[in-house]
Amino acid sequence: MNTSRRKFMRNAGLSLGAVSMLDFSLFAGQNEAGMQPKTLQDFDSEADYWEWIRQSYTVSSNITNLNNGGVSPQPKVVQDVFEQYNRMCNEGPSYYMWRILDKGREAVRQNLADLAGCLPEEIAIQRNATEALDTIIFGLNLEKGDEVIVTNYDYPNMRNAWLQREKRDGIKLIWISIPLGVEDDDALVKLFTDAITSKTKIIHITHIINWTGQILPAKKIAAKAHEKNIEIVLDAAHSFAHLDFSFKDLDCDYAGTSLHKWLCAPFGTGMLYIKKEKIAAIWPIFPTDKPDSAEIKKFEALGTRSFPAEMAVGRAISFHNSIGIKRKSERLKFLQQYWVNKVKDHPKIKFYTPLGAGSCAIATVGIEGLQASEIENKLFEKRGIHTVSIIWEGVNGIRVTPHVYTNTNDLDSLVEGLLEIAG
Ligand SMILES: Cc1ncc(COP(=O)(O)O)c(C=O)c1O
Incomplete structure (x- = not known):
């Protein structure tokens, strides 16, 4: 076999090997072979379903992240696929990335x-x-x-x-x-x-x-x-x-x-x-x-x-898609209303968010006599709850954004914290 033919065979083998290593269905967002996405029907109750969603994330026991509006964490399956691709690219970046x-x-x-x-x-x-x-x-x-x-x-x-x-x-x-x-x-x-x-x-x-x-x-x-x-x-x-x-x-x-x-x-x-x-x-x-x-x-x-x-x-x-936008949207609104309804009647608590039919996951809340940063710091120092202070155009409060992995215990802690701070 001449040198150029041998070189061609080697290159062809390399590309075939590389291609077969990859599950291309992942690009299309399908699941790893044999893994079907779970749906609500697979669980005894809706609460069990959302707990399973929570377990699909690598939720920290150190902090309660209620600033998902800033940037959200990825479910573990997304982290895994990302790491798989990243490791592969590190074996030959230009080849694996571009080709x-x-x-x-x-x-x-x-x-x-x-x-x-x-x-x-x-x-x-x-x-x-x-x-x-x-x-x-x-x-x-x-x-x-x-x-x-x-x-x-x-x-x-x-x-x-x-x-x-x-x-x-x-x-x-x-x-x-x-x-x-x-x-x-x-x-x-x-x-x-x-x-x-x-x-x-x-x-x-x-x-x-x-x-x-x-x-x-x-x-x-x-x-x-x-x-x-x-x-x-x-x-x-x-x-x-x-x-x-x-x-x-x-x-x-x-x-x-x-x-x-x-x-x-x-x-x-x-x-x-x-x-x-x-x-x-x-x-x-x-x-x-x-x-x-x-x-x-x-x-x-x-x-x-x-x-x-x-x-x-x-x-x-x-x-x-395994959750579905309708269910996800309703859940996010439910989480917002869950904590908002428990604090909104406190005389010192003020909302900057319209709380009617058109609301979503996000709500911004202030406490009379306090700067937003004081509320943010107190929640973090005492309870490990991470939110973000908003001081902008008449707003002086903390923005709270739960996500699908947030549970009502997280929000109960937020409610207790806010009521404690408001006095
Ligand atoms: C309304 C709005 N637009 C744009 C952006 C910018 O997003 P990114 O940081 O992804 O560029 C943000 C980020 O928080 C945002 O809240």
Whole structure:
């Protein structure tokens, strides 16, 4: 056998060996061979089911994590798949990352699209919500004098991106102030529509406001905006895999989300959505040779990033699907109401979150006479409960965000702690 033939055989064997080592179904988010996801029907009671979900995470006995809104932990199966891919990549990074793991990209994209309720051709895999939303904010063709409606409760990274465009390109930001505690959808829609002028091109909507957990009526605002040919950028960082909705139904033009919050995918994963017919007009931040192409993949020319994290997203999706968005969304709301109802009548306790029908997992609570950081510190020092202080635009409280692995004992401890601090 000549040298080049021998070399070819060796390479072919290597690729076959590598491919057969990998269970490709994992990319599509399916389970390891022989492991079926459990469902509620497999348990005697709903409480048993949620306890099993809790056991699926590596919950710490050192701290009670009630800041899942910041970033969420991954179920053990996701950690395992991530570590498996990571170890494999460390045996030959460029080979296993670019030639093997990357084969899973389209399956992950398809699964994300199914979850988001859109086409796979409309989804780009990103590293976080900031990257996805900045891609839109900096990629839009806007001219001097064009107006963009933003609010006092948009996330700082997004505010800063719009502010930079204002400084650099002369677009005009129209700021609206959302009063705390408004529950009336029509009043909220009116706040946005009253700010529209003939120059308005974009409305930026933070679907769930991170400071307070308030849900904005994004679909209703989008409908009004589209009547005037105004486009919607949706910050779905807190709504994706938390609320039961689809991008198509909501009818946003562009959206960005993290996957390491409510989907519990590996840290440093996110997703960009752009309506198919609008892709060509958005400039990528990291261009390919065809920056004006109509292909969503032009937004994935990021250079080297964590392929193990991206590919383990498939496993996070299958875990999420085994619960189902409807059940998950209801459970998250139940957990919020469980603790809120036990403290809300205390005269010194004040909520910054609308607590009516439209609420979700997130709630922000303050105690009269105390700074948010004092409440946060007391809960952590005495009970190991981790929350986050929010001081922003009239809010002075701690944000509490349980997740599917949180149980009522965790929340009972929070309730006792809050009542103790409030006196
Ligand atoms: C509303 C909102 N948008 C965007 C982001 C940014 O998310 P990431 O850190 O994944 O970029 C956050 C993060 O908390 C957020 O709360």
